[in-house]
Amino acid sequence: MVENTLTVGSISEGFVLDHIQAGKSMDIYKYLKLDKLDCCVAIIKNAKSKKLGKKDIIKIECPIDFMDLDILGFIDHNITVNIIKDQKIVDKQALRLPKKITNVIKCKNPRCITSIEQGLDHVFVLTDPEKEIYRCKYCEEKYHGR
Structure with missing residues (x-):
């Protein structure tokens, strides 16, 4: 073997x-x-x-x-x-879950300001640490990717 x-x-x-x-x-x-x-x-x-x-x-x-x-x-x-x-x-x-991440993931909401303003940072905030849920800082779109 x-x-x-x-x-x-x-x-x-x-x-x-x-x-x-x-x-x-x-x-x-x-x-x-x-x-x-x-x-x-x-x-x-x-x-x-x-x-x-x-x-x-x-x-x-x-x-x-x-x-x-x-x-x-x-x-x-x-x-x-x-x-x-x-x-x-x-x-x-x-390591720990970061409270905020910038330019790591992109917001998928076509109505989000980040879709219109190309130079704007994509910022996601940890809104539910238990469920590891991040939301867009601007439009509150939930990140689905895990």
Whole structure:
């Protein structure tokens, strides 16, 4: 029997996004614009997880200061952010649902001011943390995408 394991080397400085819901790593790659960075990025999909069954992991070898933790919290607030220095985890950051997100999702309401005013920021506000419901700041259109 062949064991399905993959070894990805450690990183000296950067961060590891762990406990990503299986299949969500490419969304995170896109939202964080990791393709625009000039650093090493490793994406591990469908890794075994005791907690989740399967999970995705992203290892990024560059400073964390560019990263928008609000976007990560919006995509999946269960992700663990491990900060790495000298190949060791020096800090773990838990995420939360952001109270407000800007220019991450677009309002689908054709009558919303954001449809008419092209330069206006798309701002969504967390209106129900229990149900994870976001609404457009301008027209109150509910975000349907999760």
